[in-house]
Amino acid sequence: MMKEFPELVEKANAAKEASRTTAVLSTEAKNRALGAIAAILAENKESVFAENRKDVAAARESGMKESLVDRLELDEKKMRGIVDGVHAIMALPDPVGRSDAAWVRPNGLRIMQVRVPFGLVGIIYESRPNVTVDTFALALKSGNAILLRGSRSAINTNKELVRLMKAGLASTDVPENAVALVESMDREAVDAMLKMKETIDLVIPRGGQGLINMVVQKCTIPVIETGVGNCHIFVDASADLEAAKRIIVNAKCQRPGVCNAMETLLVHKSLAETFLPEIIRLLQERGVEVRGCERTRRIAPEVKEATEQDWATEYLDLILAVKIVENVAEAIAHITRFSSGHSEAILSNDYANICRFTSEVDAAAVYVNASTRFTDGGEFGFGAEMGISTQKLHVRGPVGLKELTTSKYVIYGEGQVRQ
Amino acid sequence: MMKEFPELVEKANAAKEASRTTAVLSTEAKNRALGAIAAILAENKESVFAENRKDVAAARESGMKESLVDRLELDEKKMRGIVDGVHAIMALPDPVGRSDAAWVRPNGLRIMQVRVPFGLVGIIYESRPNVTVDTFALALKSGNAILLRGSRSAINTNKELVRLMKAGLASTDVPENAVALVESMDREAVDAMLKMKETIDLVIPRGGQGLINMVVQKCTIPVIETGVGNCHIFVDASADLEAAKRIIVNAKCQRPGVCNAMETLLVHKSLAETFLPEIIRLLQERGVEVRGCERTRRIAPEVKEATEQDWATEYLDLILAVKIVENVAEAIAHITRFSSGHSEAILSNDYANICRFTSEVDAAAVYVNASTRFTDGGEFGFGAEMGISTQKLHVRGPVGLKELTTSKYVIYGEGQVRQ
Numbered sequence: 001m002m003k004e005f006p007e008l009v010e011k012a013n014a015a016k017e018a019s020r021t022t023a024v025l026s027t028e029a030k031n032r033a034l035g036a037i038a039a040i041l042a043e044n045k046e047s048v049f050a051e052n053r054k055d056v057a058a059a060r061e062s063g064m065k066e067s068l069v070d071r072l073e074l075d076e077k078k079m080r081g082i083v084d085g086v087h088a089i090m091a092l093p094d095p096v097g098r099s100d101a102a103w104v105r106p107n108g109l110r111i112m113q114v115r116v117p118f119g120l121v122g123i124i125y126e127s128r129p130n131v132t133v134d135t136f137a138l139a140l141k142s143g144n145a146i147l148l149r150g151s152r153s154a155i156n157t158n159k160e161l162v163r164l165m166k167a168g169l170a171s172t173d174v175p176e177n178a179v180a181l182v183e184s185m186d187r188e189a190v191d192a193m194l195k196m197k198e199t200i201d202l203v204i205p206r207g208g209q210g211l212i213n214m215v216v217q218k219c220t221i222p223v224i225e226t227g228v229g230n231c232h233i234f235v236d237a238s239a240d241l242e243a244a245k246r247i248i249v250n251a252k253c254q255r256p257g258v259c260n261a262m263e264t265l266l267v268h269k270s271l272a273e274t275f276l277p278e279i280i281r282l283l284q285e286r287g288v289e290v291r292g293c294e295r296t297r298r299i300a301p302e303v304k305e306a307t308e309q310d311w312a313t314e315y316l317d318l319i320l321a322v323k324i325v326e327n328v329a330e331a332i333a334h335i336t337r338f339s340s341g342h343s344e345a346i347l348s349n350d351y352a353n354i355c356r357f358t359s360e361v362d363a364a365a366v367y368v369n370a371s372t373r374f375t376d377g378g379e380f381g382f383g384a385e386m387g388i389s390t391q392k393l394h395v396r397g398p399v400g401l402k403e404l405t406t407s408k409y410v411i412y413g414e415g416q417v418r419q
Numbered sequence: 420m421m422k423e424f425p426e427l428v429e430k431a432n433a434a435k436e437a438s439r440t441t442a443v444l445s446t447e448a449k450n451r452a453l454g455a456i457a458a459i460l461a462e463n464k465e466s467v468f469a470e471n472r473k474d475v476a477a478a479r480e481s482g483m484k485e486s487l488v489d490r491l492e493l494d495e496k497k498m499r500g501i502v503d504g505v506h507a508i509m510a511l512p513d514p515v516g517r518s519d520a521a522w523v524r525p526n527g528l529r530i531m532q533v534r535v536p537f538g539l540v541g542i543i544y545e546s547r548p549n550v551t552v553d554t555f556a557l558a559l560k561s562g563n564a565i566l567l568r569g570s571r572s573a574i575n576t577n578k579e580l581v582r583l584m585k586a587g588l589a590s591t592d593v594p595e596n597a598v599a600l601v602e603s604m605d606r607e608a609v610d611a612m613l614k615m616k617e618t619i620d621l622v623i624p625r626g627g628q629g630l631i632n633m634v635v636q637k638c639t640i641p642v643i644e645t646g647v648g649n650c651h652i653f654v655d656a657s658a659d660l661e662a663a664k665r666i667i668v669n670a671k672c673q674r675p676g677v678c679n680a681m682e683t684l685l686v687h688k689s690l691a692e693t694f695l696p697e698i699i700r701l702l703q704e705r706g707v708e709v710r711g712c713e714r715t716r717r718i719a720p721e722v723k724e725a726t727e728q729d730w731a732t733e734y735l736d737l738i739l740a741v742k743i744v745e746n747v748a749e750a751i752a753h754i755t756r757f758s759s760g761h762s763e764a765i766l767s768n769d770y771a772n773i774c775r776f777t778s779e780v781d782a783a784a785v786y787v788n789a790s791t792r793f794t795d796g797g798e799f800g801f802g803a804e805m806g807i808s809t810q811k812l813h814v815r816g817p818v819g820l821k822e823l824t825t826s827k828y829v830i831y832g833e834g835q836v837r838q
Contacts, residue, residue, distance in 0.1 A: 020755070020779070023779075023781075024778050024779060103800065105798070105799075105800060109789060109793060111799060116781070118811050119781065119811070197635075201811055202811065202812065216616075216639050217639055220635050222641075222642075222810060222811065222812035224812070240834065243834035246834065246836050247834065247835075247836055250837055251836075254836070254837055336439070358829045360439070360442075360443060362439075362442075362535070362827075363827065364827060364828060365827070365828040365829075365830060366827060366828070366829050366830070367830045368829070368830065368831045368832060369831070369832045369833055369834055369835075370528060370830055370831075370832025370833075370834070370835040370836075371832075371835065371836045371837050373836070373837035374528060374830065374832075374835070374837055375828075379524070379837065380524075380530060380828075381522065381524055381530075391641060392537050392538070392621065392641065392825040393641035393643070393812060393813045393825070394812045394813035396825055396826055396827060396828075397826075397827075406811040406812070406815055407816075408781075408782065408783065408784070408785060408815060409783060409784040409785070409794075409799075409815075409816050410777045410784075410785050410787070411784060411785070411786045411787065411789055411793065412787045412788070412789075413786060413787060413788045413789025413790075413793075414662075414788055414789075415659065415662030415666065415788055415789070416788075416789040416790065416793070417665050417666055417668075417669035417670075417673070417789075417790045417792070418669055418673055418790050418792035418798065
């Protein structure tokens with residue numbers, strides 16, 4: 001028997017009800033509400049900091065790692081980032097009501113496919129409190145209501161952020177129930193939430209692989225998975241080697257802890273004796289630990305051995321696996337086996353190899369002669385994003401406002417019946 | 420511990436491998452393979468009938484209902500329909516490689532979003548053997564490989580159809596492993612298949628509500644749900660009543676056993692004394708059993724009472740629930756509560772009410788002054804379809820060739836790195 005969570009059911013039902021209002025609001029009304037939220041958060045940052053300090057103190061007391069405490073802790077800069085984020089979402093075009101396609105059938109039926117909100121979006125997330133505001137702003141702009149379930153470690157901060165956002169909505173056309181926070185910290189409350197197929201239209205987990213796997217295993221509601229990036233760069237024989245150095249250093253070192261950073265470098269055998277030692281040196285100078293295949297270690301004996309495990313690992317750190325390959329076919333085969341389907345790149349000037357790589361590599365983003373670090377809603381020009389989807393259903397790559405909508409067919413007739 | 424099914428794993432891996440070939444085949448090569456399949460099935464229909472007779476005899480022996488035996492049984496006409504269906508899919512445009520969007524970023528990166536196949540599609544289905552061929556033809560044309568798991572009752576027919584299709588592929592560029600049938604009839608083989616997230620990219624259940632619910636509950640792979648249609652027609656005060664009669668009779672009677680048939684009629688109160696008795700009589704003349712709300716029964720005392728259960732039921736039969744409503748708002752509220760999100764219609768000439776209905780009703784297809792029976796891939800002009808999706812993720816409404824693809828971003832750079 002599943003435990004019952006009246007708080008969850010009540011909040012979900014109220015948010016679903018509110019979603020019927022947010023679905024049909026004008027862009028102006030949604031933007032006014034976003035403006036009110038940005039203003040009230042900016043004005044009341046001290047009360048947010050006060051609640052956040054409680055969470056941070058409790059986290060330290062419980063022995064949380066400092067890197068995680070850092071994610072949890074809010075400061076002036078992060079708070080400004082949150083408020084600026086809401087303003088940025090206000091400025092983005094509203095996806096709702098746009099038509100992807102319209103046509104007339106021979107019988108005169110006029111069929112129009114229009115973008116509409118999902119309804120109620122459930123977010124399961126970890127310690128970063130900015131997710132509380134970012135996801136609501138994105139959901140609201142795309143006409144959705146949102147049900148949030150954050151982590152225990154951020155509960156005081158999240159409660160205060162949601163309290164303020166609701167207060168901000170009070171003077172607008174958006175119902176306060178368009179945002180709700182599940183306050184029960186019982187793990188089974190999440191299990192129950194993941195089964196509310198009649199009420200919640202879409203679930204997006206935001207966090208590490210463990211959280212995502214848990215959601216995928218348990219959820220009967222459609223899920224957009226975001227996340228894991230075991231990204232590769234293949235340097236082909238014909239690559240522009242100066243550009244290759246810049247791109248490799250950028251993809252590994254500019255921000256190693258993110259999903260679009262490179263984790264494995266594949267190098268064409270013809271570059272093994274010349275380019276490879278040089279790029280290894282460049283990376284080591286920047287503090288990168290290189291782990292190599294057997295052939296790599298013959299050329300650079302000081303590097304550690306890369307195991308099967310290395311090929312499969314998303315380091316999210318200044319570590320890089322390096323493999324020498326025979327040709328583009330071996331590079332593609334390696335990527336097919338180990339890629340998480342996020343971002344993959346070929347550095348080459350060989351037209352046939354570029355065509356083959358872009359056509360055969362199965363990933364959300366396939367790059368030619370550029371850094372994998374560009375897979376990002378902002379860099380793609382989408383403005384804000386909800387994460388990077390590495391699944392294939394509905395959305396692949398950055399999850400922006402448009403991807404937070406579904407479609408509906410509206411069919412205009414004049415009395416047509418089916419023959 | 421989950422039981423192991425080596426047959427399943429082996430076939431799934433081989434089909435996944437084949438999907439890498441089908442993904443990059445030319446339209447011509449895929450069409451040639453479809454032509455070969457159509458030809459071999461037409462030439463060998465007798466061997467299909469022979470296997471089908473075994474299944475039908477076994478089904479009758481086991482006491483299967485005749486309506487289900489009818490679905491299972493193949494005859495000349497059905498076989499011609501199967502072959503014609505393959506030819507129809509050959510004639511449809513290939514969705515693979517088409518670009519939905521392409522743009523250039525300020526830094527010069529050229530981003531192109533292109534349609535690509537999912538990879539390996541898993542189909543879990545019930546007794547109709549035509550699904551075996553239809554789904555493979557659709558999957559192949561959209562560049563996918565397919566893993567089929569049909570019902571025990573059709574196993575001999577399905578084996579023969581798959582054997583023939585594989586033989587047809589032998590002389591083409593499509594690997595024979597692009598289609599595979601799981602022959603184990605152990606129910607746990609389905610459970611195991613629904614967890615093969617690393618191998619199967621998409622699962623589509625084709626069958627009744629029980630099958631769909633089972634798949635949604637157990638599957639960790641993304642699912643496209645097709646199916647249930649509890650469809651409504653609302654006759655507004657201003658409707659063209661002659662057109663309304665035609666549309667209502669069409670939506671209820673033309674083919675009552677399908678998902679886009681009307682199940683509940685909502686009638687504006689101003690039509691209760693005049694139009695309503697007339698339409699009830701028209702429907703009863705056509706053998707429809709009408710069940711009404713209290714107000715309906717005051718006007719037509721011979722009709723049975725409609726209960727809460729009736730409002731929620733997809734009859735798939737010559738039965739209709741009828742309710743008198745105050746206005747468009749009450750009609751929308753009733754639909755919001757009971758609709759399965761398939762097809763909903765308003766018959767009206769009131770502009771404001773039409774706008775409100777099309778905007779507020781949350782369904783895959785919302786009709787104005789036309790029969791709900793048009794929600795269909797063929798009627799929409801998509802050619803063939805894999806079913807009607809009533810979920811919101813990825814596809815809503817008819818699942819055609821385009822919906823059997825996902826997208827990938829290909830990004831062309833000239834050495835760009837992220838700042």
